[in-house]
Amino acid sequence: MIGQPSSIERRSGVSLWRQIADQILRSIAVGDFAENTALPPEVALAERYGVNRHTVRSAIAALVQDGVLRAEQGRGTFVLSRKRLSYPIGARTRFSEGLQGQASERRSVLLESAVEPASRRVAEGLGLAKGSSVIRLETRGEADGQPVSRATGWFDAKRFAGIETAIAETGSVTASLQRFGISDYLRQSTVLSARHADAADLADLDLQPGAIVLVTVAVNVTPDGQPIQFAETRFPAERVELKLSAL
Amino acid sequence: MIGQPSSIERRSGVSLWRQIADQILRSIAVGDFAENTALPPEVALAERYGVNRHTVRSAIAALVQDGVLRAEQGRGTFVLSRKRLSYPIGARTRFSEGLQGQASERRSVLLESAVEPASRRVAEGLGLAKGSSVIRLETRGEADGQPVSRATGWFDAKRFAGIETAIAETGSVTASLQRFGISDYLRQSTVLSARHADAADLADLDLQPGAIVLVTVAVNVTPDGQPIQFAETRFPAERVELKLSAL
DNA sequence: AAAATTTGTCTATTGATATAGACAATTATA
DNA sequence: TATAATTGTCTATATCAATAGACAAATTTT
Numbered sequence: 001m002i003g004q005p006s007s008i009e010r011r012s013g014v015s016l017w018r019q020i021a022d023q024i025l026r027s028i029a030v031g032d033f034a035e036n037t038a039l040p041p042e043v044a045l046a047e048r049y050g051v052n053r054h055t056v057r058s059a060i061a062a063l064v065q066d067g068v069l070r071a072e073q074g075r076g077t078f079v080l081s082r083k084r085l086s087y088p089i090g091a092r093t094r095f096s097e098g099l100q101g102q103a104s105e106r107r108s109v110l111l112e113s114a115v116e117p118a119s120r121r122v123a124e125g126l127g128l129a130k131g132s133s134v135i136r137l138e139t140r141g142e143a144d145g146q147p148v149s150r151a152t153g154w155f156d157a158k159r160f161a162g163i164e165t166a167i168a169e170t171g172s173v174t175a176s177l178q179r180f181g182i183s184d185y186l187r188q189s190t191v192l193s194a195r196h197a198d199a200a201d202l203a204d205l206d207l208q209p210g211a212i213v214l215v216t217v218a219v220n221v222t223p224d225g226q227p228i229q230f231a232e233t234r235f236p237a238e239r240v241e242l243k244l245s246a247l
Numbered sequence: 248m249i250g251q252p253s254s255i256e257r258r259s260g261v262s263l264w265r266q267i268a269d270q271i272l273r274s275i276a277v278g279d280f281a282e283n284t285a286l287p288p289e290v291a292l293a294e295r296y297g298v299n300r301h302t303v304r305s306a307i308a309a310l311v312q313d314g315v316l317r318a319e320q321g322r323g324t325f326v327l328s329r330k331r332l333s334y335p336i337g338a339r340t341r342f343s344e345g346l347q348g349q350a351s352e353r354r355s356v357l358l359e360s361a362v363e364p365a366s367r368r369v370a371e372g373l374g375l376a377k378g379s380s381v382i383r384l385e386t387r388g389e390a391d392g393q394p395v396s397r398a399t400g401w402f403d404a405k406r407f408a409g410i411e412t413a414i415a416e417t418g419s420v421t422a423s424l425q426r427f428g429i430s431d432y433l434r435q436s437t438v439l440s441a442r443h444a445d446a447a448d449l450a451d452l453d454l455q456p457g458a459i460v461l462v463t464v465a466v467n468v469t470p471d472g473q474p475i476q477f478a479e480t481r482f483p484a485e486r487v488e489l490k491l492s493a494l
Numbered sequence: 495a496a497a498a499t500t501t502g503t504c505t506a507t508t509g510a511t512a513t514a515g516a517c518a519a520t521t522a523t524a
Numbered sequence: 525t526a527t528a529a530t531t532g533t534c535t536a537t538a539t540c541a542a543t544a545g546a547c548a549a550a551t552t553t554t
Contacts, residue, residue, distance in 0.1 A: 051542075072501075077501080264512085302512060
């Protein structure tokens with residue numbers, strides 16, 4: 001006897017929307033509502049639980065806020081996959097390494113590139129004079145078609161002239177660097193933080209307002225310590241976890 | 248560090264009075280509030296939980312309703328000792344014997360009766376052929392108006408035709424059996440188990456989901472070993488304990 | 495292109511929840 | 525006996541929870 005109706009109790013001191021939200025969570029855990037599929041429409045849920053549609057909406061709103069569900073106007077409300085991509089971070093970590101088996105399709109998309117004077121922060125990171133010319137690359141990482149990272153990287157424009165075309169062609173930073181004679185590089189430093197996604201990240205990573213992003217700021221260097229790249233990467237916390245290995 | 252503040256959460260979908268009531272229950276279970284002693288006065292509780300006195304009163308009112316507390320004007324609010332009914336089980340135990348002094352009012356209610364073919368389990372218990380006609384009786388035991396047992400009993404329909412009406416009249420199995428010339432009977436075997444109450448028991452015994460029931464499966468026989476009754480009885484574990492004597 | 499489906503937003507109403515204050519009723523204590 | 529402590533009752537007010545209905549906006553289906 002599993003999967004009782006567990007119907008809703010009124011005047012119990014627990015609001016109906018909270019009871020329904022808990023019930024939906026249970027249904028997901030049990031597998032009654034499968035991941036990446038749509039929930040029954042709100043009217044159907046309202047009927048099932050014997051409450052008003054707006055009450056169901058309150059329950060759904062709470063679960064959307066918690067990152068469990070995702071509502072899309074006109075389409076439906078979907079159960080998000082709760083397993084996050086585990087992204088390894090270590091001294092020798094490459095972008096796509098260590099993700100085998102977690103996603104069948106993994107790629108990096110170049111969104112924008114520009115040559116600009118370096119800000120102080122970037123100049124310091126790359127060991128250049130402030131205002132030196134740098135190449136800025138905006139990229140988005142995707143796994144199975146879903147955005148999982150959003151990076152802004154800077155290279156010394158003198159040393160790596162034209163790297164943006166190589167990256168656009170190959171889709172790989174590692175492969176592009178090899179064209180410049182760099183076969184190996186290390187992660188010199190990484191600073192990790194978290195914040196709410198800003199408007200740009202919300203759009204690029206396809207997130208809902210209020211979503212959280214993990215932010216890494218890293219400096220990659222050659223084995224002899226020469227700075228190659230300064231990069232800030234934002235990961236949607238609801239889809240990605242960072243697995244730290246030896247730095 | 249026992250007895251964390253476990254403070255109250257607002258706008259969680261769970262009303263403050265419900266959270267406080269649960270907290271008081273926890274404090275009782277842990278022993279912070281001892282049985283038969285007074286709770287801190289309402290104003291003190293209100294300050295402790297950071298709410299209005301009336302909110303505390305709502306919580307107390309709910310627990311008084313549940314029979315956990317008793318409030319006395321001018322004196323205080325007291326934790327009731329929730330002594331469980333001690334139900335003796337032995338070879339010669341009768342339903343209402345041995346309960347003297349524990350409950351002032353004790354009765355058995357016939358919920359349903361039917362004549363059916365015996366299942367294999369019942370047939371074996373009664374020493375009949377499978378499919379023989381048996382009388383099934385569904386009864387509820389009550390002590391001081393509170394349900395303390397829920398039994399399903401089977402009799403040989405040929406031997407005890409019409410026993411259901413006798414039980415409905417007298418309210419006693421023992422008295423009814425006397426009409427069939429049985430003045431004494433013994434408990435031949437008893438199997439004891441426990442499980443969560445199913446939906447039907449929750450309703451019949453007035454329990455909350457998740458409640459536990461003690462289950463006895465017994466065969467009663469005449470002194471010369473002739474099977475009379477096969478019975479499964481469910482006892483709410485929170486209200487009843489079974490005291491085993493010599494079988 | 496049109497219709498149907500589904501989520502989003504708005505207004506309105508009712509009852510439950512929570513706070514606040516005042517005072518009564520009962521009991522224990524000085 | 526007076527006083528203090530404690531629960532009980534009442535009124536009032538503000539916010540949350542739940543229901544109800546209508547329509548907009550986006551998407552899918554026909």
